[in-house]
Amino acid sequence: MKRYTVAVVGATGMVGRTLLAILEERTFPVGTLRPLASARSAGKTVRFCGKDLPIAILDETSFDGVDIALFSAGSAVSERFAPIAAQAGAVVIDNTSHFRYQDEIPLVVPEVNREAIFRHRGIIANPNCSTAQLVLVLAAIHRREPVQRMVVSTYQSVSGAGYSLVEELHRQTRQGLDGERPQTADGGPAIAFNVIPRIDRFLDGGQTKEEMKMLWETHKILGDESIGVCCTCVRVPVNVGHAESVNLTFQRPVSPEEIRHWLGDAPGVVVMDDPKQNLFPTPATIAGSDPVAVGRIRQDTSHECGINLWVVADNLRKGAALNAVQIAEEYIKGP
Amino acid sequence: MKRYTVAVVGATGMVGRTLLAILEERTFPVGTLRPLASARSAGKTVRFCGKDLPIAILDETSFDGVDIALFSAGSAVSERFAPIAAQAGAVVIDNTSHFRYQDEIPLVVPEVNREAIFRHRGIIANPNCSTAQLVLVLAAIHRREPVQRMVVSTYQSVSGAGYSLVEELHRQTRQGLDGERPQTADGGPAIAFNVIPRIDRFLDGGQTKEEMKMLWETHKILGDESIGVCCTCVRVPVNVGHAESVNLTFQRPVSPEEIRHWLGDAPGVVVMDDPKQNLFPTPATIAGSDPVAVGRIRQDTSHECGINLWVVADNLRKGAALNAVQIAEEYIKGP
Numbered sequence: 001m002k003r004y005t006v007a008v009v010g011a012t013g014m015v016g017r018t019l020l021a022i023l024e025e026r027t028f029p030v031g032t033l034r035p036l037a038s039a040r041s042a043g044k045t046v047r048f049c050g051k052d053l054p055i056a057i058l059d060e061t062s063f064d065g066v067d068i069a070l071f072s073a074g075s076a077v078s079e080r081f082a083p084i085a086a087q088a089g090a091v092v093i094d095n096t097s098h099f100r101y102q103d104e105i106p107l108v109v110p111e112v113n114r115e116a117i118f119r120h121r122g123i124i125a126n127p128n129c130s131t132a133q134l135v136l137v138l139a140a141i142h143r144r145e146p147v148q149r150m151v152v153s154t155y156q157s158v159s160g161a162g163y164s165l166v167e168e169l170h171r172q173t174r175q176g177l178d179g180e181r182p183q184t185a186d187g188g189p190a191i192a193f194n195v196i197p198r199i200d201r202f203l204d205g206g207q208t209k210e211e212m213k214m215l216w217e218t219h220k221i222l223g224d225e226s227i228g229v230c231c232t233c234v235r236v237p238v239n240v241g242h243a244e245s246v247n248l249t250f251q252r253p254v255s256p257e258e259i260r261h262w263l264g265d266a267p268g269v270v271v272m273d274d275p276k277q278n279l280f281p282t283p284a285t286i287a288g289s290d291p292v293a294v295g296r297i298r299q300d301t302s303h304e305c306g307i308n309l310w311v312v313a314d315n316l317r318k319g320a321a322l323n324a325v326q327i328a329e330e331y332i333k334g335p
Numbered sequence: 336m337k338r339y340t341v342a343v344v345g346a347t348g349m350v351g352r353t354l355l356a357i358l359e360e361r362t363f364p365v366g367t368l369r370p371l372a373s374a375r376s377a378g379k380t381v382r383f384c385g386k387d388l389p390i391a392i393l394d395e396t397s398f399d400g401v402d403i404a405l406f407s408a409g410s411a412v413s414e415r416f417a418p419i420a421a422q423a424g425a426v427v428i429d430n431t432s433h434f435r436y437q438d439e440i441p442l443v444v445p446e447v448n449r450e451a452i453f454r455h456r457g458i459i460a461n462p463n464c465s466t467a468q469l470v471l472v473l474a475a476i477h478r479r480e481p482v483q484r485m486v487v488s489t490y491q492s493v494s495g496a497g498y499s500l501v502e503e504l505h506r507q508t509r510q511g512l513d514g515e516r517p518q519t520a521d522g523g524p525a526i527a528f529n530v531i532p533r534i535d536r537f538l539d540g541g542q543t544k545e546e547m548k549m550l551w552e553t554h555k556i557l558g559d560e561s562i563g564v565c566c567t568c569v570r571v572p573v574n575v576g577h578a579e580s581v582n583l584t585f586q587r588p589v590s591p592e593e594i595r596h597w598l599g600d601a602p603g604v605v606v607m608d609d610p611k612q613n614l615f616p617t618p619a620t621i622a623g624s625d626p627v628a629v630g631r632i633r634q635d636t637s638h639e640c641g642i643n644l645w646v647v648a649d650n651l652r653k654g655a656a657l658n659a660v661q662i663a664e665e666y667i668k669g670p
Binding site for chain 2: 149150151153155170173174176177182188189190193194195196197198202205206207211212215228229230231232234236237238239241243245247256275276278280282283284285295296297298299300301302303306308310
């Protein structure tokens with residue numbers, strides 16, 4: 001069996017470490033693993049398949065001989081180094097937003113638009129965490145009965161912003177438990193014991209970029225701009241796991257039973273929905289697992305053609321590292 | 336000036352203590368304050384206007400001579416004792432859900448339906464916390480331009496469930512910070528570092544009672560069942576302050592500027608909305624203040640007649656104690 005030289009850029013970050021764990025869990029055919037990071041990580045090692053591998057410092061020569069380069073080190077790093085990696089002959093799977101909205105760059109959730117992988121010209125984009133989990137569920141429904149409009153409010157964990165916000169949450173939480181008012185560096189609202197209705201920066205018109213990412217990426221992955229998408233993205237004091245309260249409207253009445261049936265067949269989705277047993281997914285209970293979990297499937301009380309869902313996934317897995325490794329798996333299988 | 340004998344039932348609870356604080360802050364004309372609670376609070380005192388008042392144990396004779404009885408000790412206590420208080424000549428303002436859906440019981444947010452107060456037959460109901468803050472904002476808009484449909488996802492703090500859940504959050508949070516998995520008494524999902532899409536019990540059809548309360552109470556307070564209401568109620572690890580992500584649809588396009596203008600005129604509402612200054616309300620920043628704060632006012636990206644709002648209030652104040660005291664204030668002013 002062919003084995004691949006795989007570079008992981010940003011190997012010491014939260015997504016980077018999850019990439020290593022998932023490559024190992026899924027026994028991806030890695031010949032050589034090349035963990036790369038910035039000079040700040042010099043001297044560090046990462047664990048992979050029982051070995052401690054030294055971090056190499058990312059530079060222009062890092063990608064010689066690399067087959068697959070998984071990038072998760074921020075947009076600026078991808079902007080500069082992803083073209084270098086592609087030029088060196090690697091296929092880049094990029095977890096940042098830098099290339100996602102360029103027409104010629106495929107944006108892929110393998111269960112939804114696997115075929116787009118093979119249109120790549122060296123770079124394949126991995127979607128935003130909150131989009132990946134949602135579009136997987138949406139696609140399974142939309143191919144059965146077209147969704148006209150989707151109104152989403154998110155409950156996004158701090159790990160979506162990396163280690164620094166996880167540490168910040170814990171530092172502020174200790175202050176809060178000690179009876180102090182949690183302090184932030186910039187004087188903005190604390191995240192400990194709070195929720196913050198802003199992720200990424202504000203754009204003209206009052207949406208945040210995170211909210212628009214969900215619209216742009218849903219349209220691109222489904223290849224269908226007819227679906228109305230409206231999002232409110234909110235950071236919550238949860239470590240790992242994003243939840244989404246989703247309202248869908250259709251042209252005809254659709255029953256919760258139909259939705260359960262369609263989602264029951266959908267790859268990568270698990271239905272966890274039994275009010276009588278108090279069963280529904282929560283971020284803390286699904287963190288560490290791969291499938292996107294859906295519960296609270298019920299009729300909309302305001303619209304006869306509406307359905308509500310509660311969609312939860314591990315944002316480091318399906319929302320980032322798992323989806324990237326799945327793209328790599330499909331890539332090596334070929335069209 | 337006439338002074339009133341005011342009983343506070345459940346005086347040692349979170350809402351009870353807030354009732355005392357607000358009666359004092361607003362210099363409600365209290366002649367005698369009678370703090371009442373169950374036998375579990377025997378021997379305790381509560382602070383009111385610089386004095387420590389002993390708790391009296393609630394019984395059938397507690398309401399002799401009482402003018403106004405503010406109840407916040409759970410539905411079972413209201414069911415049993417509110418009729419006794421009314422029979423004794425007091426007007427009851429009840430914070431539980433027990434009487435809210437009875438046709439002859441007024442359900443009041445004074446800024447919205449003050450006139451209903453004077454139809455009382457001894458008992459006036461105070462709405463659910465998540466409804467009170469929302470209906471105040473909704474009414475200010477709906478009287479200008481009819482709202483056709485409202486889709487809401489909530490972010491509700493633990494104080495909405497009383498001291499026990501606040502203490503439970505803190506206990507679990509310490510476990511989480513210590514690297515343990517937070518444990519719950521019933522084996523259900525923890526609230527520390529998590530969000531839980533269930534408040535109150537599940538009803539047939541898969542809605543929770545909290546979700547249906549928002550529908551029933553919005554219709555009753557506005558006196559208008561034409562508005563479609565669809566809610567997803569979620570508990571979040573916040574101490575005090577409920578937030579709501581609200582999507583409104585109208586028959587015609589309505590601009591964010593119109594909404595800002597209408598809310599700017601609305602009593603009890605404050606607009607905190609300036610993306611350029613990173614200004615929006617959060618639960619932790621508005622806890623302890625009276626107005627309902629609205630931010631993130633923006634066009635719906637999925638519907639040309641849609642608007643999004645982010646509505647935040649102190650659930651112990653406008654969501655409970657403040658609204659109850661405002662009802663009492665209007666009651667003594669008369670029709």
